[in-house]
Amino acid sequence: MILSGYEALFFWIFALAAIFAGLLTVMARNAVHSALFLISSLVSVAALFVLARAEFIAGVQILVYVGGVMVLFLFVIMLVNVGAEERGTEEIFNNQRQVAASLIFCLLLVGGVLYAVNKGYRGLQEQNRITPEAAAAQEANRDKSLAPSATGSSRITNDSQSLAASLYRYASLPFEIASVLLLVAIIGSVMLARTLRQEASADDVDPETLKEEMVRDPELTNLEPQSE
Amino acid sequence: MIMFNLISPTLAFLFQDAPRSGFEQIKYSAANPDLAKFLVIGALLFIIGVAGVLTRRNIIVIFMSIELILNAANLNFIAFSRYLSLTGDPDAIAGQIFTVFVIVVAAAEAAIGLGIVIALYRNKETIWIDEIDLLKW
Numbered sequence: 001m002i003l004s005g006y007e008a009l010f011f012w013i014f015a016l017a018a019i020f021a022g023l024l025t026v027m028a029r030n031a032v033h034s035a036l037f038l039i040s041s042l043v044s045v046a047a048l049f050v051l052a053r054a055e056f057i058a059g060v061q062i063l064v065y066v067g068g069v070m071v072l073f074l075f076v077i078m079l080v081n082v083g084a085e086e087r088g089t090e091e092i093f094n095n096q097r098q099v100a101a102s103l104i105f106c107l108l109l110v111g112g113v114l115y116a117v118n119k120g121y122r123g124l125q126e127q128n129r130i131t132p133e134a135a136a137a138q139e140a141n142r143d144k145s146l147a148p149s150a151t152g153s154s155r156i157t158n159d160s161q162s163l164a165a166s167l168y169r170y171a172s173l174p175f176e177i178a179s180v181l182l183l184v185a186i187i188g189s190v191m192l193a194r195t196l197r198q199e200a201s202a203d204d205v206d207p208e209t210l211k212e213e214m215v216r217d218p219e220l221t222n223l224e225p226q227s228e
Numbered sequence: 229m230i231m232f233n234l235i236s237p238t239l240a241f242l243f244q245d246a247p248r249s250g251f252e253q254i255k256y257s258a259a260n261p262d263l264a265k266f267l268v269i270g271a272l273l274f275i276i277g278v279a280g281v282l283t284r285r286n287i288i289v290i291f292m293s294i295e296l297i298l299n300a301a302n303l304n305f306i307a308f309s310r311y312l313s314l315t316g317d318p319d320a321i322a323g324q325i326f327t328v329f330v331i332v333v334a335a336a337e338a339a340i341g342l343g344i345v346i347a348l349y350r351n352k353e354t355i356w357i358d359e360i361d362l363l364k365w
Contacts, residue, residue, distance in 0.1 A: 002262045002314075011261045015269045022273050022296055026280035031288050038292045045273070045299050052266065052310040057302075057327050064331050069295065069338045076342045077288055080349045093283050094358065102282030106275050113271040121264040135314060166321045167328065178332045185336035192343035195350065 002135040003051060011051055018044035029092055031077045039070050056160040196220070266307030273300035285356045287348075291341050298334045302327045 003011050021041035028034040042065045049058035093099050146155040167175060196213060199205050200220050205213075214220045257265075273296055280293030309323025345355065352360060 002260050004260050008259050008261050011265070012258070015261075015265070018269065019272055019276070022276040025292055025296060026276055026284065026289070031286055034289050034292055038295065041273075041296065042299060045303055048266070048269070048303060049306050052306045053313075054306045054309065054324050054327070057306060057324055057331075060328065060331055061299075061302075064335055065295070065299075069335055072338060072342055073288065073292065076345055079346060080288070080355050090285075090356070092285060092289075094285055099283045102279060105282070106279045109275050109278065110272070113275070114268065117264055117267045117271065121262075121267065124263070138314065162321055163324050163328075167325050170322075171325050171329075174329060178329055181336050182332065185339045189339040189343035192340070193346045 004136060007051055011048065014044045014047040014051070017041075018048065032074065035070060035073050035077060038073075039066050042066055042070070053157070053159055055157065056163050263307055263311045267304060270300045270303040270307065273297075273303065285358060287345055287355050287357050287360075288342075290357065291338065291345070294341075295334060295338065298330055302330050305330070 018041050021037045021044060024037040025034050025041060028037055042061060046058040046061040049055075049061060094102075143155055146157060148154075149156050194202075194204075196205065196217070197220065200210060200213075210220065277293045277296035277300060280296065281290050284290055284293065305323040305327045309320050309327075311320075312323070313320035348360065349355060354360065
């Protein structure tokens with residue numbers, strides 16, 4: 001896949017934005033700042049998806065990650081106390097030896113991955129060699145067969161259409177399994193996040209534990225099983 | 229950069245047959261990002277995520293780093309899907325389908341993980357992973 005002209009320019013802008021936002025996510029002292037940098041990294045990656053002609057995935061990325069998951073993250077950051085981190089009284093990284101070891105590991109990983117990409121891509125290129133000019137001509141040919149949009153300045157792609165067709169035709173079982181997974185996740189997170197009081201009112205606590213906890217929190221007695 | 233983009237196609241045309249070397253090669257490949265560039269960006273995002281998981285103490289930031297790792301994998305899937313569709317592979321769209329499932333699993337993982345963080349904070353009053361050492365002997 002070879003981009004050229006303005007696509008190349010935008011590729012470098014968004015690639016650098018994604019990398020720097022990712023770095024700042026890891027390095028920011030305040031967890032809220034981390035979340036905001038992660039949002040900008042995700043949006044930049046969504047832009048890279050658009051450049052790779054995966055418009056639907058880019059939309060899903062923004063809707064699910066930025067609109068859903070990151071809001072969840074921000075709520076959890078709000079619920080737990082991060083005051084100490086902001087005031088700078090707490091160290092945000094592990095102890096120095098662990099950090100040094102993991103940085104060395106990451107540098108080795110960078111070297112290994114770059115070497116692998118370099119070697120592997122060269123082999124791949126020898127298999128099917130395609131020059132930028134040929135790729136551009138191929139793209140132009142493909143675009144000509146698409147229907148023009150209402151304004152006539154661009155064309156309507158059928159990428160999302162073919163994605164949906166393949167998703168429901170060839171991956172319908174994984175799709176159903178994914179929906180079950182999401183259901184399990186919903187139930188699991190509700191169960192995990194309940195407080196002891198909520199558990200007691202649903203009669204979901206071991207009687208022995210409940211007796212012990214009642215000593216600490218007398219209000220629990222009022223919440224004794226309301227049902228049945 | 230724009231000037232560079234305008235100039236480089238001319239350079240590419242001039243050097244079409246002659247083997248490019250050194251700086252010209254770098255310029256040419258920068259003006260025409262290909263699969264390898266996407267893979268390198270994906271790899272760097274992945275490694276930044278790994279570094280975050282290994283070095284940070286805040287459990288929420290560790291979860292964010294995991295999202296970064298999953299996103300890097302998505303970028304690789306999309307890049308290969310695009311590459312294969314250009315070479316005429318009819319099954320190239322599979323990469324995008326995989327990405328949909330990765331996003332689903334990431335959403336489920338974030339929901340469960342943050343539920344665990346809330347439960348942990350309620351019991352241990354901390355979000356620092358080095359203070360959560362119940363399973364350490």
